[in-house]
Amino acid sequence: MPLDRKAPLLEHLNDVMGTLRNSERKVAQLVAGNPSYVMNATMAGVAEAAGVSEPTVMRFCTSLGFLGFQQFKISLAQTLALGIPATLSTIGREDSLKELSTKIFDHTISSLDRARRFLDPIQIDRAVSAILAGSSLHLAGLGASAIIALDAEQKEPLFGIPCSAPVDPHQQYMAAAMAHPGSVFIVISNTGRTRSIVQVAQTARAKGATVIGISGDESPLLKHCDIPLIVKTIEDTDIYTPTVSRLAGLVVIDILATAVTLRLGPEHMDRLTEMKEGLSQVRRDHA
Amino acid sequence: MPLDRKAPLLEHLNDVMGTLRNSERKVAQLVAGNPSYVMNATMAGVAEAAGVSEPTVMRFCTSLGFLGFQQFKISLAQTLALGIPATLSTIGREDSLKELSTKIFDHTISSLDRARRFLDPIQIDRAVSAILAGSSLHLAGLGASAIIALDAEQKEPLFGIPCSAPVDPHQQYMAAAMAHPGSVFIVISNTGRTRSIVQVAQTARAKGATVIGISGDESPLLKHCDIPLIVKTIEDTDIYTPTVSRLAGLVVIDILATAVTLRLGPEHMDRLTEMKEGLSQVRRDHA
DNA sequence: TCAAAAACGTAGTCAAACTACAAGTATTTG
DNA sequence: CAAATACTTGTAGTTTGACTACGTTTTTGA
Structure with missing residues (x-):
C-alpha cells in the first residue's frame, strides 16, 4: 500500500x-x-x-x-x-555549526522529498527502455551537472553498455555530432537553458539518437529531448543555500542504473557481484 | 528549539x-x-x-x-x-518503476537522516577552522569518493583558497608528498581502508599538513587524520542498493563550504553574488 | 443606526486513551 | 508430581481529550 x-x-x-x-x-x-x-x-x-x-x-x-x-x-x-527547508528557516551568520548542518541536511532532505513527489515514473520507464535498447550511452553536463554525468559514467557496469561523459563542451558537441540511431544521450542542465547543453541535445537528436533530458523544470532543453525528466527541487534562493539539484540528479541516476540492472537479468547481476568482490581486493592491495 | x-x-x-x-x-x-x-x-x-x-x-x-x-x-x-529504507523493504525484480523509484528515494532519504543524526558538529567546527587557517585545499578520493572530491573542487570560490582534486592516485600521492604546514587535505574513503588513500593521509600529515578524513565509520584512514568526520549511512547490503554514502559526503561538503563562506565575511559573499550573476550570463551566451 | 452575517467562544457529548484488577497460563521448586 | 509463584493477557472502569451544537459578540453593509 x-x-x-x-x-x-x-x-x-x-x-x-x-x-x-x-x-x-x-x-x-x-x-x-x-x-x-x-x-x-x-x-x-x-x-x-x-x-x-x-x-x-x-x-x-x-x-x-x-x-x-x-x-x-x-x-x-x-x-x-x-526537516524545515532553508526557504523557511533562513541560514544566517550567527548560526552555530550544529544549527547550520541541521539546516543544510533539512533543506537537502526536504528537497529530495519534493523531487520524489514530482518525478514521473512513466518517463523513467521510457528512459530505462531507451537505455536497454541503446548500444552506447553518452552524458553531457556542465558545472554541478557535470558531477552527475561523471557519476553516471562510473555506473557503466550497471548500464551494461559503453558510457562516456566528456567534461569539455567541445567534446560533448563532438559526441553529439557523431551520434546515430542506437546512441542514447543523457543531457543534464538544472536551468535547462545552458546554451551549449541545449545544442548537444538538439544535435544528437537530429542525428537520430534518443535524447533523455534532465532539468529542474519545463525548459528549452526538454523541448529538444525525446524523454524529459523533470527533477524538481527547492529553488536555491540565495548564495547560502547550496545546490541541491545535483543530489536529486544523482538519485535519478541511481534509479535508472538500478532499473536497467534489474532488467538485464540475473546473469548480469552475477557478474556484478563478482566484480564488486574483486574491487574490494583491489582497494586493499594497492592502487 | x-x-x-x-x-x-x-x-x-x-x-x-x-x-x-x-x-x-x-x-x-x-x-x-x-x-x-x-x-x-x-x-x-x-x-x-x-x-x-x-x-x-x-x-x-x-x-x-x-x-x-x-x-x-x-x-x-x-x-x-x-520512507522505508531498502534494508527493510528489499528491492526486487518484480517491482514496478514507480515502486523502485520510491524505494530508492526512501532509502536515500533515510540514509541522509542517519548521517544527519550521527554527524559530530564539533569535528565539523574543527574542519571549518582548519580550512580557514589553511592556504590551499587538496582533496583525494577514488571511485564514488572521487565524485565528492570533484564536487568540492568546484566549490573553490566558496572556500576562498586554491583547491585541487586530482583523480589519479599517483598525483594524489604527489600532492601529499609536497604538502607543508598550511596545506589542508580532505581525504575521502567510505570504507576507510583503501590502501592508497590511507597513504595519502599518512604522507600529508607527516609533512605537516592538516588532514581531514571522511569515512563511513571508525577506520584505519581516520587514525591517520587530524580531524575525523564520520558520515554514517545505511550500509549497502546488496548489489541493488545504490551507494548512498557519496550523497551524504556531498552534503557534508556543502556544510563545510557554506560554513567557510559565512565566516569569510560579507565582502566575500558580495564577490560570490557578483560571480553567480556573471555565470548565468555565460550559460546563456555561449560555452 | 440597524440588520444580517460572519467570527468566536461556552457548554456539552461521545469516543478514545489509559488504568486497576482479576483470571488464566506457564514455570519453578519442594 | 503437585503446589505455589510469577508472568501474561484480557475485562471492566475511569478519565481525558477530541469533536459538536448552539448562543453571544463583533463586524459589515445598506
Missing part, C-alpha cells in the same frame, strides 16, 4: 495564511513558530498557547483541509521529520 | 522483536507489515486488527519506550515520512 505524500505542511501554511480568519491565524503563527511543541501538544494546550478557544483550533485544522486535529498533528509530524 | 531525532522506529522494532511478549509481537508484526494503516488507526482498531486487546497495544507502546499510544503514532508517522 503506497503512502500518499502530501505537500509539506509548513509551506502550504504560508500560502493560505492570508485566507485564514484572525484567530485562526494566531494558531497558524504558533504552528509556524513552534511546530515541535504543537506536534506533542493536546488541543487544549494549543488553544491555550495560541490564546484562542478549542473549536478555533479545530476550525483551523478543517480550514487546512484536515478531518480533525489528530490528522493535522500526524501530518505536521511527517513534515518535521523531513 | 531543536527537534530531537530518534532512531528510526521500524529498524528499532526489528531489534527488539525477540524481547517482546507473544501478543505484543502480534502488534509488532501488524506495525511492520502495514505501518500506514496503524498510523491512521485508533487504538481499538489496531487491537482488533492484531487480534489482541487494547491494553496489549498499550503495553506494546510502553515496551518500546513510549509514554503512550499517541506518542507512538507520532513517531511512526515521522519514520514513514522519511
Whole structure:
C-alpha cells in the first residue's frame, strides 16, 4: 500500500495564511513558530498557547483541509521529520555549526522529498527502455551537472553498455555530432537553458539518437529531448543555500542504473557481484 | 528549539522483536507489515486488527519506550515520512518503476537522516577552522569518493583558497608528498581502508599538513587524520542498493563550504553574488 | 443606526486513551 | 508430581481529550 505524500505542511501554511480568519491565524503563527511543541501538544494546550478557544483550533485544522486535529498533528509530524527547508528557516551568520548542518541536511532532505513527489515514473520507464535498447550511452553536463554525468559514467557496469561523459563542451558537441540511431544521450542542465547543453541535445537528436533530458523544470532543453525528466527541487534562493539539484540528479541516476540492472537479468547481476568482490581486493592491495 | 531525532522506529522494532511478549509481537508484526494503516488507526482498531486487546497495544507502546499510544503514532508517522529504507523493504525484480523509484528515494532519504543524526558538529567546527587557517585545499578520493572530491573542487570560490582534486592516485600521492604546514587535505574513503588513500593521509600529515578524513565509520584512514568526520549511512547490503554514502559526503561538503563562506565575511559573499550573476550570463551566451 | 452575517467562544457529548484488577497460563521448586 | 509463584493477557472502569451544537459578540453593509 503506497503512502500518499502530501505537500509539506509548513509551506502550504504560508500560502493560505492570508485566507485564514484572525484567530485562526494566531494558531497558524504558533504552528509556524513552534511546530515541535504543537506536534506533542493536546488541543487544549494549543488553544491555550495560541490564546484562542478549542473549536478555533479545530476550525483551523478543517480550514487546512484536515478531518480533525489528530490528522493535522500526524501530518505536521511527517513534515518535521523531513526537516524545515532553508526557504523557511533562513541560514544566517550567527548560526552555530550544529544549527547550520541541521539546516543544510533539512533543506537537502526536504528537497529530495519534493523531487520524489514530482518525478514521473512513466518517463523513467521510457528512459530505462531507451537505455536497454541503446548500444552506447553518452552524458553531457556542465558545472554541478557535470558531477552527475561523471557519476553516471562510473555506473557503466550497471548500464551494461559503453558510457562516456566528456567534461569539455567541445567534446560533448563532438559526441553529439557523431551520434546515430542506437546512441542514447543523457543531457543534464538544472536551468535547462545552458546554451551549449541545449545544442548537444538538439544535435544528437537530429542525428537520430534518443535524447533523455534532465532539468529542474519545463525548459528549452526538454523541448529538444525525446524523454524529459523533470527533477524538481527547492529553488536555491540565495548564495547560502547550496545546490541541491545535483543530489536529486544523482538519485535519478541511481534509479535508472538500478532499473536497467534489474532488467538485464540475473546473469548480469552475477557478474556484478563478482566484480564488486574483486574491487574490494583491489582497494586493499594497492592502487 | 531543536527537534530531537530518534532512531528510526521500524529498524528499532526489528531489534527488539525477540524481547517482546507473544501478543505484543502480534502488534509488532501488524506495525511492520502495514505501518500506514496503524498510523491512521485508533487504538481499538489496531487491537482488533492484531487480534489482541487494547491494553496489549498499550503495553506494546510502553515496551518500546513510549509514554503512550499517541506518542507512538507520532513517531511512526515521522519514520514513514522519511520512507522505508531498502534494508527493510528489499528491492526486487518484480517491482514496478514507480515502486523502485520510491524505494530508492526512501532509502536515500533515510540514509541522509542517519548521517544527519550521527554527524559530530564539533569535528565539523574543527574542519571549518582548519580550512580557514589553511592556504590551499587538496582533496583525494577514488571511485564514488572521487565524485565528492570533484564536487568540492568546484566549490573553490566558496572556500576562498586554491583547491585541487586530482583523480589519479599517483598525483594524489604527489600532492601529499609536497604538502607543508598550511596545506589542508580532505581525504575521502567510505570504507576507510583503501590502501592508497590511507597513504595519502599518512604522507600529508607527516609533512605537516592538516588532514581531514571522511569515512563511513571508525577506520584505519581516520587514525591517520587530524580531524575525523564520520558520515554514517545505511550500509549497502546488496548489489541493488545504490551507494548512498557519496550523497551524504556531498552534503557534508556543502556544510563545510557554506560554513567557510559565512565566516569569510560579507565582502566575500558580495564577490560570490557578483560571480553567480556573471555565470548565468555565460550559460546563456555561449560555452 | 440597524440588520444580517460572519467570527468566536461556552457548554456539552461521545469516543478514545489509559488504568486497576482479576483470571488464566506457564514455570519453578519442594 | 503437585503446589505455589510469577508472568501474561484480557475485562471492566475511569478519565481525558477530541469533536459538536448552539448562543453571544463583533463586524459589515445598506
